[in-house]
Amino acid sequence: MELLRDIAGWILILGGCFFTIVGAFGLVRLPDVYTRVHSAGLVDTVGAGLMLLGLTLYGGFTIVTIKLLLILVFIFFTSPTSTNAFANSVYSAGIKPLLATRKDGKEDAPSNR
Amino acid sequence: MLFGVATIAILVAMALALVRAALGPTVYDRVLAVNAIGTKTVLLIAVLGFLAGRPEFLDIALVYALINFIGTIAVLKFVRYADLGKATTDSDGEAMK
Numbered sequence: 001m002e003l004l005r006d007i008a009g010w011i012l013i014l015g016g017c018f019f020t021i022v023g024a025f026g027l028v029r030l031p032d033v034y035t036r037v038h039s040a041g042l043v044d045t046v047g048a049g050l051m052l053l054g055l056t057l058y059g060g061f062t063i064v065t066i067k068l069l070l071i072l073v074f075i076f077f078t079s080p081t082s083t084n085a086f087a088n089s090v091y092s093a094g095i096k097p098l099l100a101t102r103k104d105g106k107e108d109a110p111s112n113r
Numbered sequence: 114m115l116f117g118v119a120t121i122a123i124l125v126a127m128a129l130a131l132v133r134a135a136l137g138p139t140v141y142d143r144v145l146a147v148n149a150i151g152t153k154t155v156l157l158i159a160v161l162g163f164l165a166g167r168p169e170f171l172d173i174a175l176v177y178a179l180i181n182f183i184g185t186i187a188v189l190k191f192v193r194y195a196d197l198g199k200a201t202t203d204s205d206g207e208a209m210k
Binding site: 009010013014016017018020023024027028033036037040044047048052055058059064067070075078081085089090092093095 | 122132148156185
């Protein structure tokens with residue numbers, strides 16, 4: 001039982017590492033600010049969630065577990081909220097999303113990287 | 114071992130976010146990178162607590178998670194209005210665009 005719990009903790013923490021690094025690569029590689037919001041917000045929530053869940057399993061049930069779950073709840077609520085506020089303020093600042101060019105050669109919106 | 118791997122992964126992710134903060138063409142890219150670094154700092158503090166065998170570090174991570182959120186919202190508001198104390202509605206009571 002102990003071993004099973006440890007293995008589950010390993011898998012969750014390594015999964016969290018994977019998603020964290022993927023999100024960071026997306027932050028560098030993606031073309032415009034809206035896609036970067038997606039990468040940073042969505043993937044980061046998954047990465048942090050998996051990693052904290054893994055630590056929860058690893059630590060056993062003590063006061064530490066409760067603190068980890070509290071951090072998890074805070075991140076779970078604040079990360080989407082700040083991502084939403086961020087995207088809203090980027091949009092209201094007049095930065096247009098980077099759109100695919102249309103077939104007739106006209107642009108839908110000015111691209112603004 | 115496991116916590117060492119997790120620490121290195123988080124540090125790599127933070128370095129990549131720093132690259133975006135340095136490159137970022139607009140100020141919003143930099144704010145986004147700083148926000149991402151903040152989230153990763155929370156994880157780093159939690160994992161370092163386990164790595165050092167001192168899970169009391171989690172209290173700091175808890176506080177940092179809250180401050181990071183408030184800080185991001187404050188910076189966004191400051192970038193938008195260039196003032197933290199100003200009301201966000203004009204005299205007619207309509208929300209400012």
